[in-house]
Amino acid sequence: MKDAPLRVLITGAGGQLGKALIAAAPAGAVVRSVIHAELDIADPAAVAVVFRDLAPQLVLNAAAFTAVDDAQRSPGAAQRTNATGPEVLAAACATAGAWLTHVSTDYVFDGAQSRPYGTGAKPQPLNVYGHTKLAGETAVLEQLAQASTVVRASWLYSAHGGFAARMLALMQSRPQLSVVADQVGVPTSAHGLAQVLWSLSARRAMGLWHWCDSGVASWYDFAVAIAETAVDLKLLPAAPAITPIASADYPTAAARPPYSVLDKRATEKLLGITAPHWRSALRTTLGELAHA
Numbered sequence: 001m002k003d004a005p006l007r008v009l010i011t012g013a014g015g016q017l018g019k020a021l022i023a024a025a026p027a028g029a030v031v032r033s034v035i036h037a038e039l040d041i042a043d044p045a046a047v048a049v050v051f052r053d054l055a056p057q058l059v060l061n062a063a064a065f066t067a068v069d070d071a072q073r074s075p076g077a078a079q080r081t082n083a084t085g086p087e088v089l090a091a092a093c094a095t096a097g098a099w100l101t102h103v104s105t106d107y108v109f110d111g112a113q114s115r116p117y118g119t120g121a122k123p124q125p126l127n128v129y130g131h132t133k134l135a136g137e138t139a140v141l142e143q144l145a146q147a148s149t150v151v152r153a154s155w156l157y158s159a160h161g162g163f164a165a166r167m168l169a170l171m172q173s174r175p176q177l178s179v180v181a182d183q184v185g186v187p188t189s190a191h192g193l194a195q196v197l198w199s200l201s202a203r204r205a206m207g208l209w210h211w212c213d214s215g216v217a218s219w220y221d222f223a224v225a226i227a228e229t230a231v232d233l234k235l236l237p238a239a240p241a242i243t244p245i246a247s248a249d250y251p252t253a254a255a256r257p258p259y260s261v262l263d264k265r266a267t268e269k270l271l272g273i274t275a276p277h278w279r280s281a282l283r284t285t286l287g288e289l290a291h292a
């Protein structure tokens, strides 16, 4: 007998990860994706209506307040989406008997360590965004311990969002850019993360997991690679001059961790995969724009 299709709800579907999750949906899943304007995940009544309509068996939550500096200025709004939202989804999943796969961030750590952060490392967020994301992942893991997957990821980008898309847009108009060189992390393809989220969900991998691409880079290294790759793919006529600067020379509302590398080996082992090096994933991602 053929298995009945899995009913899946994707929240925050208008964001870069939401779009990647829709694109990576496996055959055999009936996907309903909702953008922010269609569903506010922090509104229990609205969530109840969507759950009644779809009766999802799996919820992939890609909704978040991701503007790190804005979160510092509007902590209430960040808390509502990043902490209350996952709590509301977890409660709805508990009632419906659905699995919740939720995404968190490397910014739960302070970056004082100099080796990759495992899932057992103590979170110590430096900013409001990190605090609210930590509250969200804790709510999911506590309320839905037996029926949730929480994946922390780092430095997400896609052809349509995140740092790579922002840099490419700036590089079209500016001959010179300055980029922070003393924050180190791992640029991670939203498309690759989406595949990992589908795979972990299919296995009902309970608890906390880490995911990022391989290698390490500063934002400056990432920007230089974006420029080089874009020129190579003829997305830019010439690379702009890029100057490395210190975080202190580029003051922001929110402090950021100087070292933001996640230990993803347990996820690789469970899924039997090796994360691609961030440079090759970047080339694949920008290649989408070149061939569009």
Ligand SMILES: NC(=O)c1ccc[n+]([C@@H]2O[C@H](COP(=O)([O-])OP(=O)(O)OC[C@H]3O[C@@H](n4cnc5c(N)ncnc54)[C@H](OP(=O)(O)O)[C@@H]3O)[C@@H](O)[C@H]2O)c1
Pocket (backbone or CB within 6 Å): 011, 012, 013, 014, 015, 016, 017, 018, 035, 036, 037, 039, 040, 041, 042, 061, 062, 063, 064, 065, 066, 067, 080, 081, 085, 103, 104, 105, 106, 133, 152, 153, 154, 155, 156, 157, 161, 162
């Ligand atoms: N971006 C990164 O570098 C990064 C790094 C590590 C982890 N993450 C995590 O990865 C996940 C996906 O991030 P992303 O990069 O795809 O973010 P994104 O592009 O900013 O997308 C987030 C989406 O959530 C929506 N949203 C905001 N508040 C909402 C609410 N209350 N209800 C429903 N939808 C809401 C946003 O809609 P509006 O824009 O219309 O408000 C947006 O479409 C998040 O959990 C994020 O914390 C991101």
